[in-house]
Amino acid sequence: MLSYRHGFHAGNYADVLKHSALCLILEYMCKKDKPFAYIDTHAGAGSYSLKNDMAIKTGEFNEGVLKLWGQDHLPEELGPYMHAIKKQNKKGNLSYYPGSPQVALAFLRSNDAMRLFELHPKDADTLKKNTPSKSRFQVEHKDGYEGLKSALPPVSRRAVVLIDPSYELKSEYRASIKAIEMGVKRFSTGTYMLWYPVVDRKLVQGMEKYWVKTGIKNVLQVEYCREPDSPGYGMTGTGLFIVNPPWQLANQLTTVMEAMNRYMDSGKAVSRVVQLVAE
Numbered sequence: 308m309l310s311y312r313h314g315f316h317a318g319n320y321a322d323v324l325k326h327s328a329l330c331l332i333l334e335y336m337c338k339k340d341k342p343f344a345y346i347d348t349h350a351g352a353g354s355y356s357l358k359n360d361m362a363i364k365t366g367e368f369n370e371g372v373l374k375l376w377g378q379d380h381l382p383e384e385l386g387p388y389m390h391a392i393k394k395q396n397k398k399g400n401l402s403y404y405p406g407s408p409q410v411a412l413a414f415l416r417s418n419d420a421m422r423l424f425e426l427h428p429k430d431a432d433t434l435k436k437n438t439p440s441k442s443r444f445q446v447e448h449k450d451g452y453e454g455l456k457s458a459l460p461p462v463s464r465r466a467v468v469l470i471d472p473s474y475e476l477k478s479e480y481r482a483s484i485k486a487i488e489m490g491v492k493r494f495s496t497g498t499y500m501l502w503y504p505v506v507d508r509k510l511v512q513g514m515e516k517y518w519v520k521t522g523i524k525n526v527l528q529v530e531y532c533r534e535p536d537s538p539g540y541g542m543t544g545t546g547l548f549i550v551n552p553p554w555q556l557a558n559q560l561t562t563v564m565e566a567m568n569r570y571m572d573s574g575k576a577v578s579r580v581v582q583l584v585a586e
């Protein structure tokens with residue numbers, strides 16, 4: 308198990324959507340002075356070289372972040388995301404891609420906290436090396452679903468939680484939502500983000516039904532599909548469920564996905580933004 312390595316996929320179109328949303332949420336959290344915690348249950352390695360064998364082998368970033376890099380007329384909704392990318396590439400060439408922990412570090416202030424969990428031994432080790440050593444940042448080589456229990460409620464009573472599984476196990480389509488169910492019981496006002504791939508439409512529909520069944524309120528769903536649904540032929544789209552999103556996020560992500568479609572997919576992608584469960 309645990310054969311997935313995010314280094315093969317860093318900076319692909321799914322990362323562009325996920326990290327753009329994360330940046331917009333973190334930017335919103337920073338509007339208030341009160342500190343918050345960033346909790347990442349599946350943190351990966353933290354940062355990725357785009358010049359190493361993994362990135363070059365798949366070349367996925369060429370069809371993702373590279374299409375936005377150096378563009379002069381991106382909408383302001385992509386500004387926070389490009390800020391995080393530029394922070395990793397100060398020399399001006401796109402050589403590194405920030406994983407979700409580095410994306411978060413582009414926004415966290417001196418009193419915000421961070422809890423990171425990663426199960427793969429190599430990536431957990433790299434993550435530790437990539438994370439500044441500070442008492443308010445904790446990096447743990449352990450199961451993120453277990454870790455989430457210990458991280459909630461946060462001391463600051465404000466938090467953004469990212470759950471970004473690799474879905475190597477089919478059970479994760481349900482387990483990931485159950486983790487948020489547990490989270491919301493402990494801490495109802497947090498913002499929870501859950502990433503999902505579109506590999507089989509039935510699995511996504513199963514998730515949608517389960518969300519409604521949990522009774523959790525205020526769930527936004529965004530989805531961006533590059534290709535028509537084709538079960539058995541890999542990932543054709545990418546999506547996010549977001550509990551307690553900032554109020555303007557739905558509109559902002561509509562604009563982000565329009566820009567992704569223009570710059571990355573020549574208008575051929577199909578996207579949707581749905582208030583899956585009302586407030």
Ligand SMILES: C[S@@+](CC[C@H](N)C(=O)[O-])C[C@H]1O[C@@H](n2cnc3c(N)ncnc32)[C@H](O)[C@@H]1O
Binds near residue numbers: 309353
């Ligand atoms: C999609 S990647 C994460 C990417 C990262 N969040 C980012 O956006 O840069 C999923 C990661 O979860 C790790 N993983 C898988 N199962 C896990 C678990 N139960 N707990 C913690 N990490 C896990 C994998 O090793 C992999 O590094």
